[in-house]
Amino acid sequence: MSESNFYDYLIVGQGLAGSLLAWRLIHEGKKVLVLDDAHATSSSMVAAGVINPLAGKRFNHAPKIHAWLDSVEATYTELSEVAGKPFLQWVDMLRLFREQEQYRYHARLPGRKDIQDLLGASFPPGKPPQPVNAPLGGFTQHRTGYVRLPALLKFLANWLREQDALQLGALDHDSLKITDGQVAHGNIEAKGVIFCDGYRSMDSPWFGYLPFAPDQGEILTLQAKPGAGADELPRMIINGGVWLLPIDGKRFRLGSTHNHDTQDNRPSKAGAAQLLESMRALLDHPDRLELLCSEAGVRPATSDRQPFLGTHPVHPELHIFNGFGAHGSLMIPWHSERMLDWLLAEKPLPETSDITRFN
Ligand SMILES: Cc1cc2nc3c(=O)[nH]c(=O)nc-3n(C[C@H](O)[C@H](O)[C@H](O)COP(=O)(O)OP(=O)(O)OC[C@H]3O[C@@H](n4cnc5c(N)ncnc54)[C@H](O)[C@@H]3O)c2cc1C
Incomplete structure (x- = not known):
């Protein structure tokens, strides 16, 4: 040898x-x-590479969330500097309540001194600061963003x-x-x-x-149709069950489905239809976006x-x-x-x- x-x-x-x-x-x-x-x-x-420190409908965070976020910042910044191009983009996330129960989970958050830097302003039902449907209201999250994987x-x-x-x-x-x-x-x-x-x-x-516990998921890339006004589409990450991520002002990623019964990495028509239907419920102007492509993969999830x-x-x-x-x-x-x-x-x-x- x-x-x-x-x-x-x-x-x-x-x-x-x-x-x-x-x-x-x-x-x-x-x-x-x-x-x-x-x-x-x-x-x-x-993957869309979204970073969300308050995942899930209960807005739980990992005990070491700040150490994780510090490593996110240090690691991707170092790589970006060596490459001479940015891989990490911080963008605030607009969190939309989907059920009344979430008021209770959200009400607990201001009492948690250690995560105040993650929390932004709340907004009442029907008054979101972005062009989305938010019948139950919601709040803004900080230290969210995405990695250009x-x-x-x-x-x-x-x-x-x-x-x-x-x-x-x-x-x-x-x-x-x-x-x-x-x-x-x-x-x-x-x-x-x-x-x-x-x-x-x-x-x-x-x-x-x-x-x-492999978790297959589908994800779409969308683009703004010609003539779509800048104020008609969100500029923050929107998370209301499905999420919509603006990536360069014109393109968006919409995700994602969860399926524990298949490990197929080919996207399906049914998966795309499910995501598009959820998007229509989420946005004020869903007709301003058109589908560019669908992708699928399997998350290496664990029990x-x-x-x-x-x-x-x-x-x-x-x-x-x-x-x-x-x-x-x-x-x-x-x-x-x-x-x-x-x-x-x-x-x-x-x-x-x-x-x-x-x-
Ligand atoms: C639809 C979807 C959306 C997602 N969105 C997000 C998100 O927004 N944010 C986020 O943080 N995560 C997201 N994820 C999850 C994210 O992709 C994973 O957490 C992460 O990328 C896993 O990385 P990994 O290196 O462990 O695995 P992988 O990226 O799967 O890498 C494994 C590699 O090993 C190769 N390989 C496997 N077997 C062999 C072999 N025998 N010989 C040689 N090579 C082999 C594979 O081809 C692959 O290149 C998403 C996943 C999916 C499917």
Whole structure:
């Protein structure tokens, strides 16, 4: 085996998880090879990249939300500076109440001193500050935005290629040879493999025991019709069950559906129809938008909605960094720092994401 084919880590998957972990490991001086099958089942390439620290109808936040947001800011800003183009865009989110019950959940928020920076002004029923239908009212959220994921992954693919750290191809489970302290796949040898292969880890002979709950989703790209007035379409992210994200003044992303019964990444007519119908209920002027394209992907979601980080209980050469569900853009930057600490310094992983919770 020539030294050039011997790596510290073979990373399977160049989605957001594999890419950011590779970025960090290479900056720590590790020799890394990322193997990706041309994004055949990529969730990252489909995602809108929305960052929402108060997700779900109860507006719950993670205990470490500020650490996550700080890592979001630091990580994507550093990458943007190196690339010379912005990958992260902060945009306020208009949150529309969908049911009366949400008044109660919202009423609890002002009492939470730690999240006041996330909360903006409330507005009464029928008086939203944007051209949307808000029969129950709502409020503005701060520290929301989105990551331009396809552009970021393209930049990171080029950067990895420059480091001789990216190879096109699929890892075949049956061909992976594990010996004491080493793995081999074809002519690649490494001290360890890190699986960042999205929902396909559920078919893994080593990590398939983890309770994945893959969540297929469809998403649309829309554009403003010629002549649509700037004040007729929203300039903030609108979240009223489905969400609408303005991306450049003319184009919008509308998402997304959730389906736990299929892992098909082909968009369907029914999915598009469902999203368009929800949009018609959301906007004052839905006729000002037209459909450009539909896409679908499978979120690597998990049964307890927490990620899967750690090392295989029997094979210390095998690691996993996965399970970011619908919130990869927000969670992957901070968790990739924790994974790095675990791999390089054996610092304990956060209990909520450590896979030993299933031992
Ligand atoms: C419709 C939709 C909308 C979404 N919207 C958002 C959003 O607004 N905000 C947000 O934060 N998240 C969103 N997500 C979720 C987000 O996509 C994920 O959290 C995140 O991108 C997961 O990244 P990952 O790197 O773990 O997995 P992936 O992006 O799926 O990457 C895995 C990679 O591994 C490759 N691979 C798999 N098996 C192999 C193999 N054997 N050999 C080689 N390569 C392999 C795949 O092809 C892929 O390129 C959305 C997802 C969907 C489907």
